[in-house]
Amino acid sequence: MRRFDWLILSLLALWLLGWVAFAWPAVQDDAFIHLRYADNLYLHHTVSYNALEPSYGASSLLYIGLLAVLRAFFASPDLAHATSVAFHLLLFAGVTALFWIHLSRASQLVRLLGFVLLGLLVVPSAVRWLEDGMETGLVLCATSLICVLVFRETGAASRSALAYLALLCLGFFTVLLRTELLLLCAGCCLLLTLRRAQTGATRLSARSLAGVAMRSSHLFAGGLLACGSIVWRMHTLLPDTAIAKSLGPGDWKWVLLNTAITLGGAFSFGLGMLFFWLLTLIVLASRGRGITTSALIPNLFFPTVLLLSALRGQMIQGVRYFCWTLFFAALWNILELSGLPAETPRRSRSDLLIYAFLVLLALDLPIETITMHRVLENRVGTVRRFEAQHLEQLHDEHGVASDIGYIGYFTRARLCDLAGLVNGRAAARLTRLERAQACVATQPDFIFGSPGQLDLLAELMDLRDWQICGRYDLVNVSTLDEHYLIAPPRLAAKTCQATGNQPVPLTSLLQLGTPSPPPQTKKEDPELRNFPSGEN
Numbered sequence: 001m002r003r004f005d006w007l008i009l010s011l012l013a014l015w016l017l018g019w020v021a022f023a024w025p026a027v028q029d030d031a032f033i034h035l036r037y038a039d040n041l042y043l044h045h046t047v048s049y050n051a052l053e054p055s056y057g058a059s060s061l062l063y064i065g066l067l068a069v070l071r072a073f074f075a076s077p078d079l080a081h082a083t084s085v086a087f088h089l090l091l092f093a094g095v096t097a098l099f100w101i102h103l104s105r106a107s108q109l110v111r112l113l114g115f116v117l118l119g120l121l122v123v124p125s126a127v128r129w130l131e132d133g134m135e136t137g138l139v140l141c142a143t144s145l146i147c148v149l150v151f152r153e154t155g156a157a158s159r160s161a162l163a164y165l166a167l168l169c170l171g172f173f174t175v176l177l178r179t180e181l182l183l184l185c186a187g188c189c190l191l192l193t194l195r196r197a198q199t200g201a202t203r204l205s206a207r208s209l210a211g212v213a214m215r216s217s218h219l220f221a222g223g224l225l226a227c228g229s230i231v232w233r234m235h236t237l238l239p240d241t242a243i244a245k246s247l248g249p250g251d252w253k254w255v256l257l258n259t260a261i262t263l264g265g266a267f268s269f270g271l272g273m274l275f276f277w278l279l280t281l282i283v284l285a286s287r288g289r290g291i292t293t294s295a296l297i298p299n300l301f302f303p304t305v306l307l308l309s310a311l312r313g314q315m316i317q318g319v320r321y322f323c324w325t326l327f328f329a330a331l332w333n334i335l336e337l338s339g340l341p342a343e344t345p346r347r348s349r350s351d352l353l354i355y356a357f358l359v360l361l362a363l364d365l366p367i368e369t370i371t372m373h374r375v376l377e378n379r380v381g382t383v384r385r386f387e388a389q390h391l392e393q394l395h396d397e398h399g400v401a402s403d404i405g406y407i408g409y410f411t412r413a414r415l416c417d418l419a420g421l422v423n424g425r426a427a428a429r430l431t432r433l434e435r436a437q438a439c440v441a442t443q444p445d446f447i448f449g450s451p452g453q454l455d456l457l458a459e460l461m462d463l464r465d466w467q468i469c470g471r472y473d474l475v476n477v478s479t480l481d482e483h484y485l486i487a488p489p490r491l492a493a494k495t496c497q498a499t500g501n502q503p504v505p506l507t508s509l510l511q512l513g514t515p516s517p518p519p520q521t522k523k524e525d526p527e528l529r530n531f532p533s534g535e536n
Helices: 003-022 029-044 061-071 079-102 108-120 124-130 136-153 161-177 179-198 206-215 218-234 240-244 252-265 271-287 293-312 320-338 349-388 404-411 425-429 432-440 451-458 489-499
Strands: 398-401 414-417 446-449 467-475 480-487
Touching (some): 003 108, 079 320, 108 271, 124 136, 124 349, 136 161, 161 218, 252 293, 252 320, 271 320, 398 404, 414 432, 432 451, 446 451
Parallel strands (some): 398 446
Antiparallel strands (some): 446 480
């Protein structure tokens, strides 16, 4: 690679390391849910949030298994964050090595696209999502590896038995990482089958085409084995979180609106990644004189995921569930472009589109940097505040909470989740009001929630004598999500001692009256449908 290329890579690496140092303990609430699952898996050998109460409230079984293994050596609140940082750095190093191998002799245009993709992995919004303590970085590592291996395999007629077995194992662990990645494995199987059929010397018969499909089925076969093992272990394929966040068929408009908000809230790692994927597709179509059927398949993952989500009414609250589709397609298109002849006309329309994208990215970065600096700085303060308190004193109590990650991990208490993520399949299927009624029936010893959630609970139980023992600001891109830790008179002293604060009457925050009639006679407000809150 040229000296200028090495200079750019060095600057990107230094930029990334600077953000890693700044945002070291900044993890989001969901990361502590997975870390508590990992603790229970290590201590009790069961997939559960509340110990010995099996539930499938984690988005990745492989990730909590990995955290459980690491938990044996590093029992620290920073474990999930350190793991996600390691995978982010591995992803950056791996993509850098890939481009050094494949793009060192490519045209200036292709190298420019490669550097833009690398840049999108180190922007502040990427740091926020890839180092938030979740499995997103690991997902993109697996996605990149599959992309490279499948791309290389398109030029080979077959694989050895050992290579087939290795790819089968890769497919198995990829789907165990995220069940929706079965779509990726199936798409790669179809892509390889079509590519090999297109390059055949003669027209393939049905029997020979079936043989080609079998030789190309390694990732998909491994993915199916993973699905079987998940159903065998958890008795279901979809996690409880998918059930709790499903509005049901017919609510596709909410899904599309939520997707737009999710992508926009992720700045260049969301909307920017979407535009960059479309840009690489346009460049590939113009430089390659059209797109073959097999080259089109990698570019169908995002619209397919979006379509399936809309049909199901599945709320996807976080760009982590979309980024692998966009990243895989963009990386694939760049690899396809690297194999085309370097002789291209100057100042083509595609060149102008690339420069226009760079201008938009340059205009976005200052705003994104300021916004992400604020979000990450607040997360650092929130985590440090929870660490400094002694909420473990509440581990024998029973609580009700929404956004249960921080409060659940640091109290170790048994929680009833208002969002229905971790209390089993039956709780996940309830509406928001029904879950609130069920949580009130547990007669909680403390409640952790936002003013709106406390208002809802106050309609179902008497909170007039409860005390506020702590306030916690969970900041998103555009909102300040205030949460309060409250306790009844009998536990107010103990709870406030744990937080180090003086008790403050809840009536200073909310206008509380007499609770409504018995819960079973209360009808649900249409506006309180199963529409759980999430990050954007």
